[in-house]
Each structure stands twice: as structure tokens, then as C-alpha cells.
Amino acid sequence: MIPALEVEGLGYALPGKGGRGRGRSLVQDVSFTVGAGETLVLLGRSGSGKTTTLKLVNRLLEPTAGEVRVAGERAADLAATRLRRRIGYVIQEVGLFPHFTVERNVGLVPQLDGWPPQRIAARVRELLALVGLDPATFATRYPHELSGGQRQRVGVARALAADPPLLLLDEPFGALDPITRVELQREFQTLEGRLRKGMVFVTHDVREGLLLGTRIGVMHEGRLAFLGTPDDFRRSDHPECRAFMAAA
Amino acid sequence: MQGIYGGGMSLLAFFARNSRELLGLVGQHVYLVAISTGAAIAIGVPLGILLTRRPAWRGPVLGLANVFQTVPSLALFGFLIPLPFIGGIGARTAIVALVLYALLPIVRNTYEGIAGVDPAVREAGRGMGMTDGQLLRLVELPLGLGVMLAGVRVATVVSVGTATIAAAIGAGGLGVYIFRGVATVDDTLILAGALPAALMALAADALLGLAERKLAWRSP
Numbered sequence: 001m002i003p004a005l006e007v008e009g010l011g012y013a014l015p016g017k018g019g020r021g022r023g024r025s026l027v028q029d030v031s032f033t034v035g036a037g038e039t040l041v042l043l044g045r046s047g048s049g050k051t052t053t054l055k056l057v058n059r060l061l062e063p064t065a066g067e068v069r070v071a072g073e074r075a076a077d078l079a080a081t082r083l084r085r086r087i088g089y090v091i092q093e094v095g096l097f098p099h100f101t102v103e104r105n106v107g108l109v110p111q112l113d114g115w116p117p118q119r120i121a122a123r124v125r126e127l128l129a130l131v132g133l134d135p136a137t138f139a140t141r142y143p144h145e146l147s148g149g150q151r152q153r154v155g156v157a158r159a160l161a162a163d164p165p166l167l168l169l170d171e172p173f174g175a176l177d178p179i180t181r182v183e184l185q186r187e188f189q190t191l192e193g194r195l196r197k198g199m200v201f202v203t204h205d206v207r208e209g210l211l212l213g214t215r216i217g218v219m220h221e222g223r224l225a226f227l228g229t230p231d232d233f234r235r236s237d238h239p240e241c242r243a244f245m246a247a248a
Numbered sequence: 249m250q251g252i253y254g255g256g257m258s259l260l261a262f263f264a265r266n267s268r269e270l271l272g273l274v275g276q277h278v279y280l281v282a283i284s285t286g287a288a289i290a291i292g293v294p295l296g297i298l299l300t301r302r303p304a305w306r307g308p309v310l311g312l313a314n315v316f317q318t319v320p321s322l323a324l325f326g327f328l329i330p331l332p333f334i335g336g337i338g339a340r341t342a343i344v345a346l347v348l349y350a351l352l353p354i355v356r357n358t359y360e361g362i363a364g365v366d367p368a369v370r371e372a373g374r375g376m377g378m379t380d381g382q383l384l385r386l387v388e389l390p391l392g393l394g395v396m397l398a399g400v401r402v403a404t405v406v407s408v409g410t411a412t413i414a415a416a417i418g419a420g421g422l423g424v425y426i427f428r429g430v431a432t433v434d435d436t437l438i439l440a441g442a443l444p445a446a447l448m449a450l451a452a453d454a455l456l457g458l459a460e461r462k463l464a465w466r467s468p
Contacts, residue, residue, distance in 0.1 A: 058375060084377035095372025099390050099465040109376050158376070 002072040004166045004198020005034040005057065011065030012049075012056055026052045030066070030224045032217060034198040036165065041213030042202045043244060048219040050202045054168045057200065058087045071165040085109050088159030088167040088197075092174045094151045096143040102128070102154050103139040109162040127157040130194075132187060149180035156188075160195070167199045173208065185211055206248040210234075218244065258436045259443070266440075274444055276420035280339060280411045281452075284346030285404050292351050292403075293396070296358025297384065306359065313352035321410050324348065325417045342411070342419035349410055350403035357399025361392025394464030401456035408449040412441065422448075 010030040013023055027049045034040045042050040055061040057068055059080045068075040075083050096105050104111075106127055107120040115123070125135040131153040143151055152172055159167055173181045173188075185208060192199065192212065203209050209216055209230075216233040218226040220240045226233065233241055263270055299306045316324070324345045328335050334344045365388050373383045389396075415423030425441030428434070 060371070060375060081377045081379050084375060089372070089375035091368060091372060091375070093366075093368030095366070095368035095370075095375075097369060097373070097387060098366075112377060112382065 001036065003033045003035045003069075004038075004071055005032075005200065006069040007032050007053075007057065007066070008068075009066035010053065010056055010063055010068065012052055012061055013064045026222055027056060028065075028222045030219075032224065032227055034166070034200060036198055037192075037196040038214045039192055039199040039201055039212055040215050040217055041209040042200060042217045042219055043204065043206065043209050044202075044219030045204065049222040050219045051170055052222075053219065054170055054200060054202055057166075058084050058089060058168060085113060085162060086164045086166070088161075088164045090152075090155050090159045090167070090169040090172045092171040094143075094155040096151055096154060096158070098143050100142075101139065102133075102141050102143070102146070105143070105154060106158045106161055108158065113162055123161060124157075127160055128154075130160070130191070131157045133157070147180075148176050149184060152176065152184060156191075165198060167197050169199065169201045171203055172201075174203070174205075181208075188212060206244045210248075259439050262436055262440050270440070270444070273420060273422050273424055273441075274448070276339075277408070277411055277422045277445065277448065280342055280346060280414055280419060280421050281404065281407045281448075284343045284411075285350055285400070285407055287343070288347045288350035288354050288403060289400060291347070292354030292399075293358050295351075296355045296396075297362065299355070299359045300362045300388075301380075310352070310356060310359075313355055316348040317352050321345070321349065321413050322416060325413060329417060337418040339414070339419040341417055342414035342421075346407050346411060346414070350407055353399040353402040353406070354396075355399075357402075358392070358396050361395030361399075362388045364395060365391045390465055394460060394466055397456065397460040397464055401453060401460065404452045404456060405449050408445060408452055412445050 008031050010027060011025065012027040013025045030049075030053055032040060042053060044050040052061060056063045057070075057075070059075060063076075070083065070086060097108070100108070103121070103124050106124045110120045110123060124139065128135040128138055133150060133153055138146075138150070138154075143154070146154065155172065159169075173184050176184065189212060201209075201212055210233070213230060216226070216228060216230055217224050218233070218238070218240050225240050226236055226238045228236065234245065236242070295309065299309060319327070325342065328341045328345055329337065335341055362384075369387060369391070370383065373387050378386065411419075411421050412423035412426055414421050415427050422441040422445045426438050426445075429437030429439075429441065
């Protein structure tokens, strides 16, 4: 079976011309594979390169070294927009379109891909139900009429809309209050089991990482310092793993 | 000496006697403002959008538009007269000058409207695979429309006032009465030009304000 995501020797250096930090490497020699049904959690301190790594996968940043393959296809061979439509993307700030209803937000990628309207509507209802929002109540609402937790549910539904093989999540629950966060983490855990997608989940919250990850990758100064199962991570004597375990 | 009351009476009498000429001047005035504002939108909106894509051009372009604003309007009309193609006496020259004045608020507000869109919304759009054109059409323009329309509104209202000076280079409009009144020291004649121009500015302001409220998405 072809893995959802393969990353080999991925690197990103800032463009060389002028200014401070020129030519500096933000990500170096990162390699991992994420299969269907797997969730790789990227743990790391702020500035360790985890968000940059995500953006290199969906080419919001262009890698300066290495290769990315999504469901077996080389990311560099696809148009960036086509590549991104096959990758669900969830960010901490959610970024719902404030002038679209929930329904239009969730149906956006299918709309860009030219699905017929009835199929989009059916898909939107299915996804809202999947993330625990009653379609009859929420489809016609606007983002400002939702709570933070509801917004992020819509964000997840939107990322799943075109049934991508791969999902990238950048601290999706980071801005939520602790109670809502735990609620969404639990539901996300159920979703992981049902969806069988490849996921890369960025967080700096160790507990969240251990709860949701099938594997843990620890980013440190732009490199993947550790990669293993949650149990390996707990037992590891790598200083960065120890530091994270001590903080948990 | 005429009192204000007498002035008002003679103004009404003047309008009654010269209604056809008044209508003609109002028509010319509307024409000058509509054509110049339309052209300024046609140039200014794409230019403003371009600036959001080429941030390095922002300084020079807005700076140049600013310079046009600082030239006194009568002088700008005068400068344009000797120029080939766009110069000369008449409406064409006046329209060129009015376009130059209207550009700054329109370019600046188009830029600001789009640049003011929440970066997270833009990133989400790009991350979901929108092309730059789709991002612009589906997200940035609808969300920036309110600020853009506010720029058009300012440009239009200022244009109504500035267009009165167009009469000085033979472009017609309500300025004809004002210049005639100034030359003959006739308050009634000055008012006959100034009052309809002021009403026109108020009407344009109200109308475009209404469009702004109806069309633009506002952050709740």
C-alpha cells in the first residue's frame, strides 16, 4: 500500500539575498513516512521548524532540498494548487471565510474542484454530522455565530471535504479553552480511527501528542531529533524527549 | 444691499428664469464627475490590487498619487492645457485632472482593503488550493469591498467640488455660474452654482454610503 506521505531529506533555507538570517537553514534533512491510518505528531519548541515542515509539505513554502510524495506522487511535479486540494489543512486560527456560511466554507474545495451542487450539499451535511455539528442548525450560520470549538470543528470538516488522503494540522486545538480542547481531542481520536487517513499533527503539548499520535517526531533546531512510537518516546533518553517528558 | 432673505428669493427667481441652462450645467457636471470617477476606478482598482502583489511598488505609486493631490487644482488644470493629446481647452483636460485627483483615495483604499484581510483567512485559502485569482475574487475583494467603496465615495465627493473649477478651462459644469458670479461680484450667481454642487456632493455621499452598507461585508 502506498503511504499517504513520504518525506525524504527535506530542507528549507531562507532565500540568499540580503538582510539578516540569509541562507539560514530552518529545516534540515527531515525524513519520515506516514501511512494511512497513522498520525505522526511533530513535537517541538517554538521555532524548532515544525510548522515550516508542514508548509514544505503543501508547498506554502518551496523546499530547497529533498523530496515530498503525497499518496505516491511527487509533490514537486503537481501544480501547487492541485497538490493543496489533495491535502487537508487545519490551522490554529482556523481561518474560516467570515463572509461565507458554514456550508460554503466546508464545501469550498469541492466547489473549486467543480463538483455538482447536490453532491457538495450532501457531502457538507455528511461532514458536519461527522464533526458533531447538526447540519440543520449549523449549515446556514456564519463563522461569527459560532463558538471557538464549533469553529475548529468546521475547520476540520472543511479540511476533509474533498476526501484527501493526507491531513496536516498545525496546533488545531491550541487556541481553545482547556475544557473544549479536551473535548475536541477525544472526538479527534475517534475520527482518526474512522477516517484511516495519514495525518501530521503539529503541537507543543506533550499530552496531546501522546494521546493522538501513533508516532512521535521531535523537532529540534530544524532537524528531526527523534522519531518513534509513544512508548519509545517515553523511554527515550534523548535530551529533548526528556525535556518534554519533564514538562508533561 | 440684498439680505439673505432677498438673496434666497432672487436665487429661486434666477433658477426659475434659467432652468434650462441650469439643467444643462448640472448635466455637464454629472458627466465630468461620472466619467472621471469611472476612469479612476478602472485604473485605480487594478493598480491597488497590483500593489498588494508587488509590495515594493507601494511606496513609489502611492507617493506619486499623493503628489497629484498636493498640486492645487487650478494649477493642475493649467498645467494640463499645453500637453498634447490629453491637454487643450475643454472637458477632456478637466476629466484627466479629475482622474488624477480621484486616483489616490481609490488606489490607497483598494490596497488597504485587501491588505487588511485577516492573514489566517488568506493562509487558509492558499492552503486549501485556491489560485491567486480565486483568492482575490472569492475572498480578498469581497472582504475588502467596504474599504474600497469608502475610497470611491471620498473620490466622488471631492470630485464634485473640484469639478466646479473645470469651468475655468472651458469644461462647463456648475463652476460656470460660480466664475461668472465671482467676475461680476454677484452672490446670487455664485450661490446658483455652489448650492446645486453642494447638494450633488451630499447626494453622492448618501448614495455611495448606501451602496457601501448594502454591498460590503462588515466584520460583525
